[in-house]
Amino acid sequence: MPLLPVADAQARVLALATPLNVEQVPLSVAAHRYAAKDVVARRTQPASDLSAMDGYAIRHADLGQPLRLIGESAAGRPFAYPVGAGEAVRIFTGATMPAGADCVLVQEEARAAGGTVHLDGEGPAHPGRNVRRRGLDFTEGDVLIAVGAAITPARLAVAAIGGHATLPVRARVRVAIAATGDELVAAGEPIAPGQLPESNGVMLSAMLAPLGVEIVDLGILPDRADVLEAAFRAVDADVLVTTGGASVGDHDLVRPALEAAGASIDFWRIALRPGKPMMAGRLGRTVVLGLPGNPVSAFVTAELFVKPLVRHLAGAADPFPPTLTAVLGEDLPANAERTDYLRAELRGGAAFASTIQDSSMLRTLARSSCLIVRSPHAPAARAGDSAEILMIA
Known part of the structure; x- marks a missing residue:
């Protein structure tokens, strides 16, 4: 045979x-599983225009003239009124941009005294400068995690901020x-x-x-x-x-x-x-x-x-381990009729196969960081040639 x-x-x-089978589990226990369905955003992020810097929310058309300071916008405590001509609102990173303002004058380029804000630098180059626009990250209905994708810590976070408390997994x-x-x-x-x-x-x-x-x-x-x-x-x-x-x-x-x-x-x-x-x-x-x-x-x-x-x-879209390409650090002999997985170490960006490949050598495996994949009947290879490797550590 x-x-x-x-x-x-x-x-x-x-x-x-x-x-x-598919089950719905809390985010707290979803890590290391795979999405059983597309996870779709239930909200837009950010939900409104936000400041990307500490400074002053202003109208770009007013840049260069003294501005009257009319209030403050902080994360979770937005300023409730619009910014009109000649006005500014003190604003902090992550805070909601007040209506009427279209850019942020960063605090390092501003000087405030007596309720008035003066330009003390170049200022924002254009409207929208230093502003995170509504939906910059994603909008309601966007796919946040594709079916079959691994539930990583970052994907848990995007699911949470996208409005999910649970996820569908296998x-x-x-x-x-x-x-x-x-x-x-x-x-x-x-x-x-x-x-x-x-x-x-x-x-x-x-x-x-x-x-x-x-x-x-x-x-x-x-x-x-x-x-x-x-x-x-x-x-x-x-x-x-x-x-x-x-x-x-x-x-x-x-x-x-x-x-x-x-x-x-x-x-x-x-x-x-x-x-x-x-x-x-x-x-x-x-x-x-x-x-x-x-x-x-x-x-x-x-x-x-x-x-x-x-x-x-578990529902992975691609269950097989990815292979990478590396440079051989030493010559390898021709291979026989079976696919060979040589225990090897990556040193200085090159893969070095262990001198003894006897399958009884467990200590050799313990020192290895990858396996060099040699196809059946592969010809001899020289140091500097490209090789397929499978990372194991």
Whole structure:
């Protein structure tokens, strides 16, 4: 059976699920979600002309002559009367422009004495100077957040000022994570010969945390078909992520246990390095992704498949991680038949691949800030050539 290209595998993973149901949530809990509908402004901002500077609201036609000071306009306390010929109103940044005034004489270019304001500089160059016009930011009916856009802190702010107290988002994605293997023990526990601290669970949970998911920690499951099958049958989640046991060795029991629990497997081998033995399928309503147990392989497959799937379920318009272009800091050999994701560091604007790319080197991954993407059968590259990279830190 030929290996599945990465892009085809990604498309098939997303095809296993549709975005979750829409719910309306308060702004305070909407961060890290995705807009399920266009968020439209319910008001105009600013709602009226505002001063952009501290100074005096005047008529530009009166510039240069002494002006009678008739009042004050501050934020939240507008001056209630119009400005007529030869008059000025003391005004502060963010305050409403009084009717009749069409510009602001900044205080550094003004001199006030005895209730009269005099020009003491060049003054505003034209009508409208130092004024934030009504609707400068947006007007009622404008789309503030497009459907599928991530709800960032700035977008929360624009939604609030646009008149919204709640936002339409997809339901929070529930992800169950299970590590499998008799050799695994909980981090920090005493280790017997042949055992290994379990690290994938905490890594994957941290990778998914910025996406606002609900994590269901299934812990460490032993290499026992009956235990695995029972655990998988009991899963109540949108996504089940397993690590380890996804290959075809005598002790790789995840696939048969999933099938015994009622899962259908869509694919299980990808033209990818590291991470070839990754599995995808469905168990009832749950999408199942079986990642390799090797932490580096688990990390790369989580970046390429788990996180995009979660974003897709959460309603992201573009769930895949963006790639950038960087300059190679050193020569790279020709690539073989699989897409290769080389752990690398950005130094001085150039990408340097780690000398040893063995997928067991977790410390190498910890030092990396990006992955250099090498297409199948890519020719040798030289330092200074452009390369595609995926940022990971």
